[in-house]
Amino acid sequence: MTSDAPLDPIAALPLVHPLDLPVDTPWLDWVAARGDQQLTATRALVDQLKAEAPRDALTVLHRWNEAQTALSNAGSVGALFSEVHPDQAVRERAEALVQDVQKLDTDLGLDPDLYAVFERLSGDGLDLDAQRVLERTLRDFRRSGVDRDEATRNRLRELNERAVQLSQEFSKNVRQDVRSIRVRPEQLAGLPRDWVQAHPVEPDGLVTVTTDYPDVVPFRTFAHDAQARRDLVTQAQTVAWPANDAVLQGLFAVRREIAGLLGFDTWADYDAEVKMIGTGAAIGDFVERIAELSATSAERDKQLLVERLRRDRPDATDIDSPDVTYYAELVRKEDLAVDAQLVRTFFPFEQVRQGLLDVTGALFGLDWQRVDDAATWHDDVATYDVAFGGECIGRIHLDLHPRDGKFKHAAQFDLVRGVAGSQLAEGVLVCNLSRGLLEHDEVVTLFHEFGHLVHHVLAGRGDWVRFSGVATEWDFVEAPSQMLEEWAWDPDVLATFARNAEGETIPADLVQAMRRANDFGKGYDARTQMFYAALSYDFHVHQTDDLTVRLRELMGRYSAFPYVAGTHMHCSFGHLDGYSSGYYTYMWSLVIAKDMFSAFDPANLLDLEVAGAYRDKVLVPGGRQDAADLVEDFLGREYTFDAYAAWLAQ
Structure with a gap:
């Protein structure tokens, strides 16, 4: 569906301000108050909507939008600060808030009186955005089970609350172990x-x-x-084991029962219904297709690793994960002339952070303005206002170093989802980067995750919170970030900020060698990704008594490398929680990212005309259109596997 409303990223909007984070108020009080206020507002708006039951569809949708905005505000605070706040008491209060938000969200989705308000609405006379809101809202109600009998609705309510508790327990076990x-x-x-x-x-x-x-x-x-x-x-690879083994079994069981009560054969079918891929079975097909495409490249590069290993251990017949990264580095250094220890001297953290801001600012026409006096939850956090065309359109917070009790991976979190004339988009980048010199892989990770942050801010200026930020189908959300990684491999881009202690710019020939070296192993990396995808899919389709045994079987089928005795990596594999059966989305998104990147001239990645078209046609709309339509609008055709297959075959 294509919106008939123009997408003008610099259209004048009423002035709104960033969220006031606490300065004098204790953080524990602030999190509690913010959550309670927004939940109270949500309930009041919904009660008003049901009591008055306006017949005008647009009035109903706008009131619902206000309620959903308030609920989102509460959820964002809970989700973020349960993972990043240094005070355990604040984290625990935020976890309780997440449970309250999920409970209210579940209750609303199972409320037949509220559903009746929307069911009788007609989309006649609505613009395409409002029609899309109505269609998606009715779909949400159906997927929640509101049309089931009372006993089923009550059971679904219990299961959803249990799922949130298990999810939080899983994350806490990983953070703390x-x-x-x-x-x-x-x-x-x-x-x-x-x-x-x-x-x-x-x-x-x-x-x-x-x-x-x-x-x-x-x-x-x-x-x-x-x-x-x-x-x-x-x-x-044994972090959170054995505790999370039982947690995952409980979570998978809850999801199986939810799917069954809603009429789906498996959780994967239920989850895939609202994604680009469409069905659970298509996930399995996609995994097999990528595994087949990558088989030749994987075996070729693996044999180079084994040959290098045999120079140190002549009796070696195979190689596994404790040796893969080390020997891949040796192959890159000895055979491909790339020394990662030399490379890292060009990437001091402060330079990389500023370089990232400069590059993305130039590429997308954004101005990142440091806010030195901004209130934050930790001294490590750096805050920037985001300006476009001279207007402030959002705020970002960069929380980039590890500490006790903090989220252990890398991700973008919402703090506020932007809504035109109501609230400014604010996002938080959470990483665990070194404070000194960065590995180039860390630079790539930073570019990747920053892509989500750019998407969140640029798509945060529409009328509907449902379409705000990274609101596309879940199997597309990684594509813009994966594409932005390409700028971290370009000699001209890196030359703008990659300098060593002597002030020497990273040589272009070294960057080209790094790119060639990075391509080494892409086949077996793809096989590893398909192992992860198969794991997330299989655990949600088949009941498995021993998760480690099944992990070993799937690893043997898809991974290029054997299982490491005594390990249980599924217990800290966070995507089994957040992505559930959909880990395939990383590779699905990469296929699309490679195709979108083909629109850029490799000799001039800072071409502002192409970058501007990509910004306005793919990023700015947020969830206002289906992802396939966004890509087709940008490329002028439907996306294909061609660019990805060509890259994999190189």
């Missing part, structure tokens, strides 16, 4: 000097290495000691 190994100083051989300096020898003569990203990524990449690498990888 930071494991470590202790090694002798000589076992740090191979690691960068600054990393070693940041890990002092303790009084007993040993060094602690944790499973947090800034420790585990460099260690498994550079540490010469094979047993120490294996010990750390094993610890990293």
Whole structure:
């Protein structure tokens, strides 16, 4: 469906201000008050809507929009601060808020009186955006089970509340279970000097290495000691085990029952109904297609790893994850002439952060203005107002370093979803990056996640909260971020900010070599992704008594590498929670990202005409159109597998 309303990203709007975060008020009180106020507003608006029951469809939809905005505001505060606030009491209060939001959302979706208000509405006379809101709202009610009998509705309510509790328990177990190994100083051989300096020898003569990203990524990449690498990888892949094994079994059971009560064969079928892919069975087909496309490339590059491993261990017949990253780095260094330790000298954190802002500002016509006196939840957080055409259109917060109790991965969180004339879009980028020199992989991650933040702000100026921000189908949301990664590989782009301590700009030939080296392993990386996708799909389609046994079976079928004895990576695989059966979406999005990127001239990635068209046709609309229509509008044709297949075959 195509909207008939113009998408003018610089149209004048009433002045709205960023959210007032607490300065003098204790954070615990502020989170509680913000949540309670927004939930109270939601209930009042819904009660008014049911009591008055206006016949005019547009009036109903606008009041519903206000209620959904308030509910979103409460949910955003809960979801963010349950994961990032340094005070455990605040995190726990935010977790309770998430439960309250989900309970109210479930209650609204199962309220037959509220459903009746919408069911009798006609879309006649509504513009296309309002028609889309009405259609999606009615679909939401159907998918919630509002048309089922009272006993079924009550059971669905119980199950949804239980699902939220299990989800929070899963995340908490991952956050709190930071494991470590202790090694002798000589076992740090191979690691960068600054990393070693940041890990002092303790009084007993040993060094602690944790499973947090800034420790585990460099260690498994550079540490010469094979047993120490294996010990750390094993610890990293047993985080939250055995606790989360039982949590996942409970979560899968809840989802199976919900799907069955709503008339779906599996949770994957239920989940896929509102995605681009359409059906659960299509997920399995997609996994098989990518596995087949990547098989030749995967086997070719794996054999290079095994050959390099045999130079150190002549009797080796295979290679597994504790050795893969280390030997892939050796192949890139020795055969492809890329030394990651040299590369990282060009990426001091502060330069990378500023460079990212400069590049995306130029590309999308945005101005990032540092707000030094902004209230934040931690001293690490940097805040920027976002201007477009001289007008403030949003605010972002960058929370980029690890700390105890914080979310362990990388993601963009909403703080406020933008609504025209009502509230300014605010987003938070949460990462766990090193404070000194960054690995180039960390630079790529930063570009990727920042893509979500740009999408959130640019798509936060419409009338309907439902379409605000990253509101497209879930299997498209990664595509814009995956495409932005390409700018982190371009010599001209990197030359604008990648400089070493002597002020030397990263050489273009080194960047080109990095790109060639990065292409090494893309086949077996794709197979790994398909293993993850198969895992998330299979666990939601088939009841599995022993998750680790099934994990080993799927790994044997899809991954290029064997299972590591004693590990249970599913217990910390956060996507089993958030993405449920839909981990395939990363690769699905990558297929589309490669196709969209084909519209850009590789020799001039800062071409503002193409970038502007992409911004206005793909990012600005948010959820106002189906993702396939957004892409077709930008490319002038339907998307295809061609660009992805060509890249994989190189």
